[in-house]
C-alpha cells in the first residue's frame with residue numbers, strides 16, 4: 001500500500017492506460033480524482049474504485065479548457081484534499097505525413113497533448129510547492145524518444161513532454177516534487193489506435209504490452225522515484241539505436257518504412 005490515503009488526479013482516466021493507472025494507484029491505497037471526456041466511461045471507473053473501498057471524484061470535460069481544469073483541482077482540494085500525485089495521461093493521436101495533416105488537427109494535438117498537461121500541472125503545483133511534497137507522472141511515449149514517420153506531430157508533442165519532464169524534475173526537486181516520465185510502446189487494451197485522427201494511422205508493427213502492464217510498471221517506478229521508464233524491449237532498443245547509431249537507424253528505416261507503408265495501405269491503415 002505504497003500510496004495509502006494519497007490523492008491522485010489522473011487525466012484521461014476513462015479508458016486505456018489512464019484507467020489502469022487509476023486502478024493500480026487505488027489498489028496501492030490512493031483515493032482517485034479522474035478527468036476525461038466521457039461521463040459514462042468514468043462511471044465504470046467509479047464502480048471499480050468503490051469496490052476497492054477508495055474515494056473517487058470524477059469530472060467530465062476537456063483538458064484543453066484551462067478554467068475547467070483549475071475548477072476540477074479546486075473541487076478535489078475541497079472534497080478529497082490536496083493532490084499528492086498528478087498523472088498527465090490524457091492524449092490523442094494524429095496520423096499523416098507533413099503535407100497531409102490539416103492545420104486544425106495539428107492544433108488539437110498540441111492543445112490536448114501539450115497544453116492539457118500544462119493546465120493540470122499549473123493547477124496542482126501551488127499546493128504541491130507549498131506542502132513541499134508531490135509526484136508528477138507524465139505519460140509520454142517511445143514516440144517521445146524517437147520520431148516515427150507519419151506521426152511527426154504526435155511525436156513532437158511527446159518529445160515536448162519528455163523535455164518538460166527533464167526540466168521540471170530539476171526545477172521542482174528543491175520543493176520535494178518528483179517527476180517521472182513514462183514512455184510506453186504500442187499498448188493494447190486502449191482506444192488510442194482506433195481514435196487516431198487524420199488521413200493515416202501511425203505505423204505500428206504489433207502490440208508489445210497491455211495497458212494493465214503499463215500501469216503496473218508505472219506505479220512500481222513511481223514508488224521508487226525512477227526518473228524515466230521506456231516500457232518495451234523494442235522501444236528501448238529503438239531509442240538506444242537512434243541515440244548511438246543515428247545514421248544506421250536512418251538507413252535501416254529508409255529501407256523498412258516504404259515496406260510498412262505498403263503493408264499499411266493494404267490493411268486499411270494498420271501495419
Ligand SMILES: NC(=O)c1ccc[n+]([C@@H]2O[C@H](COP(=O)([O-])OP(=O)(O)OC[C@H]3O[C@@H](n4cnc5c(N)ncnc54)[C@H](OP(=O)(O)O)[C@@H]3O)[C@@H](O)[C@H]2O)c1
Nearest residue numbers: 012014016017036037038062063090091186187190191192
Ligand atoms: N496506446 C498506445 O499505444 C500508447 C503508446 C504510448 C503512449 N500512449 C499515451 O498514453 C496516453 C493514454 O492513451 P491510451 O492509449 O490509454 O488511449 P485511450 O484509451 O484513447 O485513452 C485516452 C484518454 O484520454 C482522454 N482524453 C482524450 N482527449 C481528452 C481531452 N481533450 N480532455 C480530457 N480527456 C481527454 C480520453 O477520454 P474519453 O475516452 O472519455 O474521450 C481517454 O480517457 C496518451 O497520452 C497516449 O499518447 C499510448
